[in-house]
Amino acid sequence: AQTVTQSQPEMSVQEAETVTLSCTYDTSESDYYLFWYKQPPSRQMILVIRQEAYKQQNATENRFSVNFQKAAKSFSLKISDSQLGDAAMYFCAYRSYNNNDMRFGAGTRLTVKP
């Protein structure tokens, strides 16, 4: 079974600075998808960014980008120019090409300091 590991339970960053959240996963599959979700205090689950495993190019969405290292099974999230509204719990998630469930990591709580 696939597992997703987020080794940083908590991270903090100064407003306007850059922070990187780590995620590693374990799989024997070659085709899969990776996601980062944000969960603010409102408890919503909001998609931040996604990456297809077959794409070598790292996904980017405005201030959010990933460093996808397929051989190392690593999928880190970089947040540039951090804003107070970025404070939230961030979950890394893995979705197999062949089944429907999405596996989440334990989450990283990000604090943004003004």
Next chain:
Amino acid sequence: EPEVTQTPSHQVTQMGQEVILRCVPISNHLYFYWYRQILGQKVEFLVSFYNNEISEKSEIFDDQFSVERPDGSNFTLKIRSTKLEDSAMYFCASNPRDRGGNSPLHFGNGTRLTVT
């Protein structure tokens, strides 16, 4: 933008009681899911549902749990006899694509279930 809606936002029930959590997925979506998140812990997959039947379920989804799409719009999760450890946030999600799609799950805002 269409949203997944869940009701109620908070449900309190006594141990041993049955509870039904309701969800209205986005209308053109084909796959539906339930996840739960025990306070402070990771989001855990419970079940996926497609074409009016369960397509996959986790080991958490035992005989106490059932899902139903009674009327083509609602998607419900029933817990027959709640236990204290069922207290959690329950998220409904949906997506439009079948297997092999990279479409992300669209989550509802969750129902907080408290079992006393």
